[in-house]
Amino acid sequence: MTTKFISIEGIAKRYPASQGPGATTIFEDLWLSMPSGEFGCIIGHSGCGKTTVLNILAGLDEPSEGTVIVDGQAIAGTSLDRAVIFQSHALLPWLTVMGNIAYAVSSKWRKWDKTKVRAHAQTYIDKVGLTGSEHKRPSELSGGMKQRVGIARALSITPKIMLMDEPFSALDALTRGTLQDEVRRVTLETGQTTFMITHDVDEAMYLADKIFLMTNGPGAVLAEIVENPLPRDRSRIDLHKHPHYYALRNHIIDFLVTRSKTFTATTPHHDPRHVPVIRPAFTEAPTMPSLHSATR
Amino acid sequence: MIKSLRFRAAVVSIAIFLAFIGVWHLATRQTASVGTMSPEYAKLMGLTATSGKSAMPGPLDVGAKLWEHLKRPFYDNGPNDKGLGIQLGYSIGRVGLGYLIAVIVAIPLGFLIGMSPLMNKALDPFIQVLKPISPLAWMPLALYTIKDSSLSAIFVIFICSVWPMLLNTAFGVAAVRKEWINVARTLEVGTFRRAFTVILPAAAPTILTGMRISIGIAWLVIVAAEMLVGGTGIGYFVWNEWNNLSITNVIIAILMIGVVGMLLDQILARFTRMVTFPE
Numbered sequence: 001m002t003t004k005f006i007s008i009e010g011i012a013k014r015y016p017a018s019q020g021p022g023a024t025t026i027f028e029d030l031w032l033s034m035p036s037g038e039f040g041c042i043i044g045h046s047g048c049g050k051t052t053v054l055n056i057l058a059g060l061d062e063p064s065e066g067t068v069i070v071d072g073q074a075i076a077g078t079s080l081d082r083a084v085i086f087q088s089h090a091l092l093p094w095l096t097v098m099g100n101i102a103y104a105v106s107s108k109w110r111k112w113d114k115t116k117v118r119a120h121a122q123t124y125i126d127k128v129g130l131t132g133s134e135h136k137r138p139s140e141l142s143g144g145m146k147q148r149v150g151i152a153r154a155l156s157i158t159p160k161i162m163l164m165d166e167p168f169s170a171l172d173a174l175t176r177g178t179l180q181d182e183v184r185r186v187t188l189e190t191g192q193t194t195f196m197i198t199h200d201v202d203e204a205m206y207l208a209d210k211i212f213l214m215t216n217g218p219g220a221v222l223a224e225i226v227e228n229p230l231p232r233d234r235s236r237i238d239l240h241k242h243p244h245y246y247a248l249r250n251h252i253i254d255f256l257v258t259r260s261k262t263f264t265a266t267t268p269h270h271d272p273r274h275v276p277v278i279r280p281a282f283t284e285a286p287t288m289p290s291l292h293s294a295t296r
Numbered sequence: 297m298i299k300s301l302r303f304r305a306a307v308v309s310i311a312i313f314l315a316f317i318g319v320w321h322l323a324t325r326q327t328a329s330v331g332t333m334s335p336e337y338a339k340l341m342g343l344t345a346t347s348g349k350s351a352m353p354g355p356l357d358v359g360a361k362l363w364e365h366l367k368r369p370f371y372d373n374g375p376n377d378k379g380l381g382i383q384l385g386y387s388i389g390r391v392g393l394g395y396l397i398a399v400i401v402a403i404p405l406g407f408l409i410g411m412s413p414l415m416n417k418a419l420d421p422f423i424q425v426l427k428p429i430s431p432l433a434w435m436p437l438a439l440y441t442i443k444d445s446s447l448s449a450i451f452v453i454f455i456c457s458v459w460p461m462l463l464n465t466a467f468g469v470a471a472v473r474k475e476w477i478n479v480a481r482t483l484e485v486g487t488f489r490r491a492f493t494v495i496l497p498a499a500a501p502t503i504l505t506g507m508r509i510s511i512g513i514a515w516l517v518i519v520a521a522e523m524l525v526g527g528t529g530i531g532y533f534v535w536n537e538w539n540n541l542s543i544t545n546v547i548i549a550i551l552m553i554g555v556v557g558m559l560l561d562q563i564l565a566r567f568t569r570m571v572t573f574p575e
């Protein structure tokens with residue numbers, strides 16, 4: 001927590017109320033920071049504003065208040081340094097797999113000639129295991145393959161930050177597992193800073209270094225930052241054998257099931273600038289509520 | 297199964313066609329007795345009536361005449377006697393020119409309207425008023441200002457084909473999926489490149505649908521416009537042959553108008569299929 005590569009500083013998002021004057025506040029005074037190379041997951045109930053936060057980070061949306069600072073500079077609009085993997089994969093259906101990735105590559109390196117662009121795109125197609133499908137259209141691909149193209153497209157522009165909005169939620173468990181492995185491998189390899197939205201607790205536990213817990217909207221707040229106590233060389237298969245596994249899992253699930261609703265009411269002195277950082281760990285009774293006041 | 301369906305449909309089509317020809321033949325073969333016809337009308341219709349033959353040509357007459365036309369479609373014996381090919385050529389040329397100008401105007405303007413909510417709102421009242429005007433209503437104004445009948449016909453084609461293209465382009469552009477625009481935005485693609493690499497291909501099927509509607513309307517309107525302005529063209533030909541009381545030629549012209557209209561539609565349908573993408 002020494003350097004702040006990404007620093008979200010007091011952002012708010014409001015929409016005009018659907019009837020009458022005033023505005024609906026989705027969230028307010030949200031502070032969040034991440035050092036370079038870290039993998040952060042944000043978890044919260046539907047409608048609390050996760051996508052909004054991610055879109056603001058991407059530069060696709062603007063906060064009503066506050067700023068986002070990346071690498072020492074306030075962001076203004078989108079950037080090739082921040083790649084987005086969309087929930088709906090958002091492939092351009094009139095282009096082939098190669099065409100979709102080459103479009104991104106040639107957008108980043110505008111002076112490259114066609115052969116160079118294609119060669120570069122090909123390495124990323126190979127990396128996500130789509131060799132042989134270069135000339136297929138998105139409509140000819142399965143859901144998992146489409147999402148792989150989306151991942152390859154984001155990786156191909158070698159961004160400093162990867163932003164993922166529930167990238168795997170539409171996939172079957174088996175495909176999801178392999179893609180999680182690939183994402184973890186690639187992000188560890190490249191040292192990219194990654195910010196991901198998920199609804200899947202196990203996914204967050206496997207991938208994330210830090211898990212950001214958001215309360216229910218409207219007026220959502222960042223309630224806690226959970227540090228992942230599992231070792232860095234964890235594997236998806238025997239995650240659950242780790243002694244801290246259940247402590248971590250129960251803590252998150254307990255938050256989602258009960259505390260996310262009541263947090264604002266029961267924690268009047270919550271300071272959004274200094275959100276408690278918690279590191280759930282194995283104790284004699286891992287499911288006991290005493291965990292909530294664990295290590296600061 | 298599909299093949300057999302196609303085959304059966306073709307058989308039914310041919311049967312309907314033959315039945316139609318047969319009924320037509322029988323209906324026109326009958327000798328209409330001169331007595332039942334009013335003498336004035338009989339005089340007006342001349343030989344066809346008095347020789348005891350029906351005034352309405354039968355399929356064999358039309359077929360023979362059609363064969364004659366097809367053998368020499370491009371002859372030119374002065375202003376009132378030109379080959380069918382020449383007349384159709386004039387009409388297609390006018391439609392092509394008016395349509396092309398409409399494409400050049402409607403597609404960029406449609407892009408502007410689709411991409412800018414301000415222009416959309418600002419131009420909407422004009423479009424709402426101008427769109428329902430029958431294209432032929434412009435004719436006197438066009439003749440007065442342009443002072444050239446052929447150019448006036450082209451103007452009328454322009455004005456009737458511009459609206460469907462304009463509205464479809466604006467709609468197609470405005471309805472491009474936000475996620476595709478977001479892809480271009482995250483890749484820092486400039487406005488101009490975005491218009492050509494994302495918006496144009498995404499809106500192309502809608503734009504082409506508008507273009508297909510337009511070519512159909514243009515072909516409908518050209519016949520009426522040429523009847524009004526006269527001189528050349530298939531519309532003028534129909535009117536001229538009516539004045540010559542050559543119903544055979546009128547029927548042939550009607551047939552040709554149908555065939556050319558179908559071909560124009562098929563060409564646009566093919567282009568539409570080329571730009572349509574499965575999702």
Ligand SMILES: Nc1ncnc2c1ncn2[C@@H]1O[C@H](COP(=O)(O)OP(=O)(O)OP(=O)(O)O)[C@@H](O)[C@H]1O
Nearest residue numbers: 015016026044045046047048049050051052053217
């Ligand atoms: N254009 C808009 N106008 C008004 N309200 C909006 C608009 N866009 C989003 N919202 C509201 O903002 C809130 C947060 O939306 P957001 O998409 O960020 O939720 P989310 O946390 O990503 O939910 P999910 O998990 O279902 O994806 C929602 O309650 C939604 O109704």
Ligand SMILES: [Mg+2]
Nearest residue numbers: 050051052165
């Ligand atoms: Mg969302």
